[in-house]
Amino acid sequence: MKKFTGALAFIILLFAFSASPAFAHTHLDTSDPEEGSTVTEPLDSITLYFETVIEESAVMELHAEDGTEVALDNLTVNDDEFSADVTEPLENGTYTISWDIIGVDGHPMEDSISFEVDIEETAVEEEENTDAAEDTENAEDGSEEQADENEAASENNVQEEAADDTNSNTLLIAVLVIAIVAVIAIVLLKRKK
Numbered sequence: 396m397k398k399f400t401g402a403l404a405f406i407i408l409l410f411a412f413s414a415s416p417a418f419a420h421t422h423l424d425t426s427d428p429e430e431g432s433t434v435t436e437p438l439d440s441i442t443l444y445f446e447t448v449i450e451e452s453a454v455m456e457l458h459a460e461d462g463t464e465v466a467l468d469n470l471t472v473n474d475d476e477f478s479a480d481v482t483e484p485l486e487n488g489t490y491t492i493s494w495d496i497i498g499v500d501g502h503p504m505e506d507s508i509s510f511e512v513d514i515e516e517t518a519v520e521e522e523e524n525t526d527a528a529e530d531t532e533n534a535e536d537g538s539e540e541q542a543d544e545n546e547a548a549s550e551n552n553v554q555e556e557a558a559d560d561t562n563s564n565t566l567l568i569a570v571l572v573i574a575i576v577a578v579i580a581i582v583l584l585k586r587k588k
């Protein structure tokens with residue numbers, strides 16, 4: 396019995412220690428850019444925020460979707476923050492930030508997150524503006540016609556709505572009539588007996 400109690404105490408102690416934060420692995424808490432986010436402004440730097448303090452020897456890499464590495468500079472560990480400068484402008488696409496750090500419990504931890512770069516190019520913007528201007532001109536020409544169409548359409552809608560109302564009323568009345576007939580029939584049948 397003593398042996399059993401001792402074993403039990405040992406197991407409880409083991410669980411207590413494994414649940415203690417001092418013995419937990421150091422995962423990423425959050426980051427800038429965040430996992431799965433879309434970056435719409437030129438990206439100058441990356442910061443990873445970890446759950447605990449990490450060792451200075453941390454490594455970070457940035458890869459484009461085709462596997463090319465984008466050079467990072469000024470890798471800096473500041474307690475639980477790990478930042479780096481992005482040295483060149485990023486083309487639109489998917490990027491992966493990967494890291495290899497040693498957490499407060501001395502465990503090396505490797506992981507990665509992805510984010511999207513989607514920066515609107517000035518040329519595209521100008522083209523869109525021209526298109527929009529043309530559309531406006533066209534709209535002005537056809538505006539009278541369109542107004543007529545809209546009026547007709549809204550009249551149709553009103554009629555349809557009215558029709559819908561009538562339909563649902565008819566259905567309701569039909570159900571009521573059937574119910575009443577059913578009740579009368581049941582009453583009559585019971586009386587005959």
Ligand SMILES: [Cu+2]
Pocket residue numbers: 418419420421498500501502
């Ligand atoms: Cu660990």
